[in-house]
Amino acid sequence: MNYYSRRQYHYRKRYYKTSSGRQQPKGRTIKTFDITSYIKNEFFNADEITFIRIANLYRQLYGYEAYKYMINTFVSWKSGFVGLSGQTLYRILVCVPKFLSDEKRFYILKCEVIYFIEELHLKQQRKYISLSQLNELFENYAKEIDNFNKINLSWFVDKGIFNETEIRQFLDVCKYALNKKLILSYQQVLNDLNLIKTKLSSFKQGSFDANYQIDFLFSKVNLLNINQTTLDFVQFNSHEIKLDGIFKQFAEKYILDELMKIEFTEKEGEVNRFVNSKDLDFFISQYYEILNKNNEASLKSEFKGGGGQLYLSLEIKSLKKIHISLFLSVAKLFLYAGLFISAIILFFVFQLYKIFEILFFGGLIGGGILLGAISTEFKTIKNLNLDLKRYGK
Amino acid sequence: MENNSNNQLVKLDNTKLIETINNLNLNDNEKRELVKQLISNDIELLKNAKQKLADSGVAQGDISNFLAELAAMSKKGMYATTTLEAKTGSGKITMQFKGGDTKLIIPVLVILAIVIIAVLIIMFWK
Numbered sequence: 001m002n003y004y005s006r007r008q009y010h011y012r013k014r015y016y017k018t019s020s021g022r023q024q025p026k027g028r029t030i031k032t033f034d035i036t037s038y039i040k041n042e043f044f045n046a047d048e049i050t051f052i053r054i055a056n057l058y059r060q061l062y063g064y065e066a067y068k069y070m071i072n073t074f075v076s077w078k079s080g081f082v083g084l085s086g087q088t089l090y091r092i093l094v095c096v097p098k099f100l101s102d103e104k105r106f107y108i109l110k111c112e113v114i115y116f117i118e119e120l121h122l123k124q125q126r127k128y129i130s131l132s133q134l135n136e137l138f139e140n141y142a143k144e145i146d147n148f149n150k151i152n153l154s155w156f157v158d159k160g161i162f163n164e165t166e167i168r169q170f171l172d173v174c175k176y177a178l179n180k181k182l183i184l185s186y187q188q189v190l191n192d193l194n195l196i197k198t199k200l201s202s203f204k205q206g207s208f209d210a211n212y213q214i215d216f217l218f219s220k221v222n223l224l225n226i227n228q229t230t231l232d233f234v235q236f237n238s239h240e241i242k243l244d245g246i247f248k249q250f251a252e253k254y255i256l257d258e259l260m261k262i263e264f265t266e267k268e269g270e271v272n273r274f275v276n277s278k279d280l281d282f283f284i285s286q287y288y289e290i291l292n293k294n295n296e297a298s299l300k301s302e303f304k305g306g307g308g309q310l311y312l313s314l315e316i317k318s319l320k321k322i323h324i325s326l327f328l329s330v331a332k333l334f335l336y337a338g339l340f341i342s343a344i345i346l347f348f349v350f351q352l353y354k355i356f357e358i359l360f361f362g363g364l365i366g367g368g369i370l371l372g373a374i375s376t377e378f379k380t381i382k383n384l385n386l387d388l389k390r391y392g393k
Numbered sequence: 394m395e396n397n398s399n400n401q402l403v404k405l406d407n408t409k410l411i412e413t414i415n416n417l418n419l420n421d422n423e424k425r426e427l428v429k430q431l432i433s434n435d436i437e438l439l440k441n442a443k444q445k446l447a448d449s450g451v452a453q454g455d456i457s458n459f460l461a462e463l464a465a466m467s468k469k470g471m472y473a474t475t476t477l478e479a480k481t482g483s484g485k486i487t488m489q490f491k492g493g494d495t496k497l498i499i500p501v502l503v504i505l506a507i508v509i510i511a512v513l514i515i516m517f518w519k
Contacts, residue, residue, distance in 0.1 A: 252417050256427065263410055264434050271442040275449060275482040282453050283486055286460070293464060296491040302484040309484070328502065335506055342513055349517075 035108060036089065039096045042104065044078045050099050057095045066091070097161045106170075106250040109162055113174050120148055121178070127219040131193075131229045134221055138186045141217070142236050145175050145182065166247055173251045176239040177258040183236050184262055185216035188269045188307025190233060195273065196310060197226050199280045207390045209313040216307065223310075269306030276305040280312075287314050294318040317391045326384045333377040340370045407431045445482030452479040452486065463490060 046054060059067035076082035084092070097108055124141045149171070156162045193212065200208060200223075210223035243251050283301050290297050299314040343366060414427045459477050477488045 249418060253419070256413060256417060259413065260410060260427070260431065260434070263407070263431075264438070267435070267438050268441070271438060271445070272483060275442070275445045276484075278446070279449055279452075279481045279483045279486075282449070282456075282481075286456060286486075286488075289460065290488075290490075293467070295463075295467065298489040298491075300487040300489075303481070304483045331502055331506070335502070335509070338506075339509065342509075346516075 035111060036093065038108065038111075039093055040084070040089070042100060043092050043096045044074075046096075046099075053099045054095050057098065058091060061095065062091055094159050094161070102246050103250060105162070106247045109156075109166065109170055109247070110250075110254060112156065113167075113170055117148070117174050117178055120144055125218040127217070128222070129219065130222050131225060131231075134189070134193075135232060135234045137217065137219065138182065138236070139234060141182055142179065145178050145239075148175060165245060169243070169245050170247060170251060172239070172241045173243070173255050176241045177255060177262075179236070179239045180258070180262055181216060181265075183238070184266055184269075185214065185307050186234075186236065188266075188273075188305075189214055190231060191273060192276070192305035192307055192310070193221075193223075193226070193231055195277055195305070196223065196280070196312075197231065199277075199284060200312075201227060203227070203314075204390055207315065211311045212305075212308050213311070214308040272304050273306035276303045276310070279303050280310075283312070287316060290316050291318075294320050296321060317387050319388070319391060322384055322387050322391070326381065326388075329377050329380045329384065333374060333381070336370055336373045336377065340367070340374070343367070343370070407435070447482070448480060449482035452481040455479050456486065456488070459488075 043054065055067065055071065058070055070088070073082055077084055077088075097105055100108070124137075124144065127137060129137055156167060157164055189212075196210070196212070200210070205225065205227065210226065212221045212223055213219070214221065241255075243255075279301070280303060283299065283303075287299055290299075295316065296318050297316045299316065301310070301312045303310045303312070410431060411428060414424050417424075419427075456477065456479050463475070475490050477490075479486050479488075
């Protein structure tokens with residue numbers, strides 16, 4: 001599959017067209033760089049010397065007829081009067097990058113590598129896991145980064161646009177940055193979870209509902225068992241890079257930009273975690289205040305931490321009210337049972353069984369209602385007993 | 394793994410990055426721009442942190458006032474189901490209070506039970 005059709009395939013798979021014809025992302029998708037437009041633009045605005053070089057290579061690769069057609073149609077293509085065919089576009093994609101400045105060639109390579117890295121990143125997202133699977137989730141991603149190699153970018157090597165060394169060097173830079181981000185996210189997530197665990201340590205299992213969404217992986221972790229789970233810290237290997245070659249200067253600048261972003265994310269995460277800790281303290285203090293006043297309430301919160309978002313729900317049930325409800329349910333149960341037994345006695349005393357219709361409908365409807373009520377009260381008593389165990393001090 | 398920064402804001406330290414910027418093969422102007430960006434990021438962070446703490450303070454005040462009002466209403470036996478939503482610095486808090494007066498149900502049930510038992514006694518009393 002050639003480059004052009006491969007990218008088209010991705011577009012078809014991931015994007016829909018708007019009325020204006022522009023490709024728009026559907027949901028959470030990869031931010032793409034339109035390499036075709038970029039190279040077309042460079043081709044149509046090339047200076048005279050560069051254009052001659054491109055044209056010579058075009059002639060060398062595709063023959064005189066194709067060259068002649070390209071020269072004759074160039075102005076019409078540029079003005080948009082004649083559209084570029086898929087084949088011509090493919091040929092331009094092959095020829096133009098070889099004559100661009102190192103900076104522009106690096107820009108194309110950077111966008112392409114980032115496209116594949118983003119694709120890898122997207123595959124690791126949107127998972128729902130338990131707390132015990134957290135380390136596995138990050139370890140799997142780290143392995144994917146390690147295994148990502150230039151095979152994914154073979155088209156550029158086959159067409160001689162970039163050589164293997166150039167691709168490998170920049171790929172190493174991207175893998176280094178991605179690995180740094182992954183490690184930072186892991187540390188932030190573990191810091192958040194340790195904080196949450198400390199704050200929720202006084203809560204019994206089942207008395208709260210909590211989920212944590214990891215920002216970097218866009219995945220959710222179920223925290224129901226956080227107090228029963230030990231949070232183990234896994235050490236990830238840091239990638240080492242040695243920058244050299246013609247793209248060294250640009251790669252250094254790129255890695256510096258990435259490091260600055262990582263630094264900002266780290267500091268922002270610390271701020272968020274600090275505010276989150278304060279908010280969580282206040283939220284829990286309010287929980288106990290309401291509980292001590294024997295009120296009943298549902299408390300829900302969404303707090304942004306260092307590496308993700310905590311969704312915490314607490315249910316406040318007054319023990320006094322649970323006891324009253326239990327007493328009421330038992331009273332109701334006896335009442336319904338009494339009514340049921342009385343109905344049966346009355347049935348025989350007044351010999352209602354002789355009237356078939358009354359026997360049938362009375363027995364079916366009245367008995368059904370009473371038995372239903374008895375069953376409901378049994379369930380209520382069972383749930384109230386469970387609440388007593390959960391919320392009892 | 395427990396970090397000691399739970400109770401204090403992180404100190405903004407750019408020494409390492411500034412060192413990296415100085416070691417790179419960049420001209421003075423580019424280096425100056427990068428350092429400027431670092432400082433500007435820190436200012437933005439501090440501004441955001443202050444705003445978030447202020448938001449949390451406002452939310453805490455709102456919730457405390459609301460709970461005080463609710464307690465006063467509850468003493469008068471007036472409280473009903475009510476919901477409060479407050480935006481804090483790190484997110485939001487939603488509180489839903491369940492109202493209702495259980496005191497009324499008990500006498501109703503007791504009276505009902507007495508009536509039923511009385512009817513049964515009258516019917517079967519011989």
